[in-house]
Amino acid sequence: MSNLTKSKKPLVSLQFSFFEESYDQNLQKLISLIQKAPDDAVIVAPELCLTNFSYQDFEKAASFSKEAKKSILQLSKDKLICLTMIEKIAGKFYNNAKIFYNQQEIYTQAKAKLFSFGDEDKYFTAGDEKNIKIIEIDGIRYGILICFEIRFIHLWEQIQGADIILIPALWGVLRKEQLEAITKAMAILNQAFVIISDSSNTDMAKGSGIITPFGKCHRDDNSEFIMHLADLKEIKKMRRYMDIGLT
8 A cells, every 4th residue: 555644635626628729828828837736746738739739730739848858847846737748659649647756857757548539549659558557756646647548548557556646638629528527436446546637629528527436526627727635534434435456
C-alpha cells in the first residue's frame, strides 16, 4: 500500500479551448491556468492542448512542444503537471503523456491505443501498451490513460492499485455521456481518485473534473479550472470498506 502521508492534496482539471493555428496562445492559456493552482497541486491538462492534432504540420508541432517544455518545467517547481504533446523520436511521431514535477520531466508514456475514427493511426506511431503502468511519486501511486485508452478494461487492470488516475483527453461531444460514465466507473472500480481533463472546444465533450473513490463527481462544464481538495485517506477508507484486494 502506498504511503499517503499527506492527507490533503489539491487536484486540478483544466478545461479550455485550443486551436491548431494558435500555438503561442494555447501555451499562454495553459501557463495562466497552471499558475492559478496552489502549491502541491496535481494538474491535468487536455490531450495535445499545446497544438491540437496538427496533422498537416507535425514537424512544427513537435518543435513547438519541445520549446514549450521549458516553460512547463519551470511551472512544475511545486506542482505535478500532466499533459500530452506531439514528439518526434527516431523519425516517428508519438502522442506522449508527460509528468513534470520539481522542474524535471520524470515520466513519459506514449499513447498505445490510437483512435482510428480520428485518423490517429495514420499519423502517430502507437506506444507499447505494456508500458502503461503505475508510477510512484512521493509515496503516491499514479496511473495515466490517454483519452480512447479508457475504453479498454485490460488497461484499467494494468493501473489497478493506483491512488490517482490521470486522464488527458480530446473526447468528442457526441460521446459525452460515455466519457462521464466511464470515468465515474473507473474511480469506483479502481477505488481511486480520477482527474479527467477534456477540451472545451465546441465539438468536444467537456465533462472534465475530479471523481472520488466513492464515486462523487466534481465537474463543471462552464469552468476552465476545476479544483477539488482531495482527502487521500478516502482511498484507504474505500479499500477497507469494500475490500477487492487493493488494500
